[in-house]
Amino acid sequence: MNINKKTALILSVLLTSAQAETVFVTLEKDNALALVDPAAGKLIKTTAVGQRPRGIALSPDHKILYIAVSDDNTIKLIDANTLKEIGRLPSGDDPETFALNPQGNRLYVSNEDDSMVTVLDTVKKKPVKQIKVGVEPEGIAVSPDNQWVVSASETTNMLHWIDAKTGAIVENTLVDPRPRAVSFTADSRQVWATSEMAGTLTILDSQTKQIVKTLKFAIPGVASDKIQPVGVVIDKNRNRAYVALGPANRVAVINGQTLTVENYLLVGQRVWNLAFSSDQKWLYTTNGLSNDISIIDLEKQQVTKSIAVGSYPWGIAAKP
């Protein structure tokens, strides 16, 4: 009886831990990757990953982590279970942000210093094409229907619409100063782009490439130049979207249908990047200056926890 109870307990612990989500966080100044158990609210461990890791993404099958290791001038492939390095991609100098296509066989990386987007074959680990874009390309996203790649150039202040099939720029849309991050809605019909220096969010129609709406953030008691939007994520039904507001230390909650701001949630300092949990019930934020991540309960629309992870948490990805 006693033994049975014990086995049941151990089994249940094993099961829950096997099912529990893992959150990966790149630590820019620690040259490491942090593993967090969000359910337990605990940092599991940190592991060295290379010099100045920033952008991070998980392959569609959740088996491979892609990490831009900026000062090593490469994107590393890390086994998401063993955390062993299994390969490297020739990303060009100083990789920071990149995007995977839905199949996971193409990776688009922004080469900030060369005003270029490099397309990489993730299987052959070879560059396929280089596309000339504006000055200091940063934010990049591939539409879920794999039709478009949108690259945002920070100094040119433009979104470049790249045809994913041909790799050619089809159209350019001028947006507000210093566009940082871009994100597609799940139906691929809209692109949401944040402009760091203007404190705005621009929503564009993927078909017409025209601006649907520009939203300006304003928080009582916070100077407007402190509101610097960076990361943006949109839930799968476009009910709500979330924007990290940098040194304003808040995440804006936006109604995806009315395109209005519903709320501002206070998180850690200089919040930059965001990731949903796989069931989209939780949102994780990296707070660069307070060295922690915040966990937001999206049903209650409340920040429930902050977990110290290491120096300068930058990118974030959740593995079911």
Added chain:
Amino acid sequence: MSVVKYCLEIGKLQILAAIMLNSRAKKLMNPVKLAVRSMPLSSQMRFNSFFFRLSVYFVLAIQLVSWSFCYAANKQVIKIAYLTQAQPPPPFLSNLDQFIENKGYHGAVLAIKDNNTTGRFTGQTFALELITVPLEGDVIALFNKAVAKKYDYVVSLLAQDQLLKVADLPAAKGVLFFDAVTRDDSLRNEQCRANVLHMLPSRSMRADALAQYMMKKRWNHWFLVVGANAGDRLYAQAIQRAAKRFGSKIVAEKVWEHTFEARRNAQSDVSVFSQVDDYDVLVVADEQGVFGEYLDYRTWLPRPVIGTQGLIATAWHWTHEQWGAAQIQNRFKELAGRWMEEQDYGAYLAVRAIGEAASRTQSNRPEALKAYLFSERFALQGYKGAPLSFRAWDGQLRQPILLAGPRSSVSVAPIEGFLHPKTELDTLGYDQAESTCKRIENEHK
């Protein structure tokens, strides 16, 4: 005549010429085909006479010229003059710092490159011409000859008096000057001009930035040491103003008048010189760097040095890498083969401001660009964590100021906690209520 009309006329002319030529060839043929056909000097060719071939080439030449003209006309060109005067090398303490000729120019060149990358997508082309006034040259004559009526936008690296001379010329009416070098407060106050914008922070902005930092550190008692040059006295005035503004006390003030007659070396001299009542920090005003570097480690009391040496307040610094600054530092170094100096940053921002206004307004007209530059919508990326914009009352670019030691970034002003109802950036320098600039009134005169 409009460009479109011209292109149409050229087109007609070409058709006419082609018909004339083709009448010899019996069969109507397009001029390109004709030219190709008549190129090989084969005996089989019917019309291989020398004059005929010459006339066909002539038509082809017209066609090529007009093509390129009409193609270029579709692009809007924004021409910018970079006006500077040759400078004698300043006095320097050691040969650690090499004299850099033409500081600023590479900044403008980098910005033109950036503007043209954007222009590729917007159909605009930006051109920069370097116009240098010789050491003893006549700036007015050169302006009238090389700039007036040719350029609407001037990036100026001229000293204050020279800048005023040209900005007040009748030929400068309608020209927008971007001052990328001066730091003078009078240029932003009683001497301000409606057609001049200032890219670098004034002395008072720098002094306020340092004062905020000293307040934060609770270094409230200052020992002010002033050099013998006019600029040093102005810098000292800005420091005195900042002390008053932020409630610090200047407990001692001395003028450094070291001459060869003193017959002492800096080691003994500074120790003696700095024996004053107790103070928290030595604030030095030595803009040319004649003696300021000698103060650190040599004072009677162990105190930090701040001001024009030691911890400095600057628009740009080689140690700065936050907010994407690492990228522009890299791009600049690749272009110029050296670190970016303040003047380079000023000139970069000037040309980028023009580019930003031109691409937003899709115009090259100075009135349109000026209106945009002063509008709420103008937000320039300056790699310092806050959007840069112009103060409507004095044409000063509002911007964060870097506080840096020789090899380290120390802080960025405005320092947290110094509040302002509009933007904290306006805690630095002359705010609207304090300004004596009659810029807007001047404009309507």
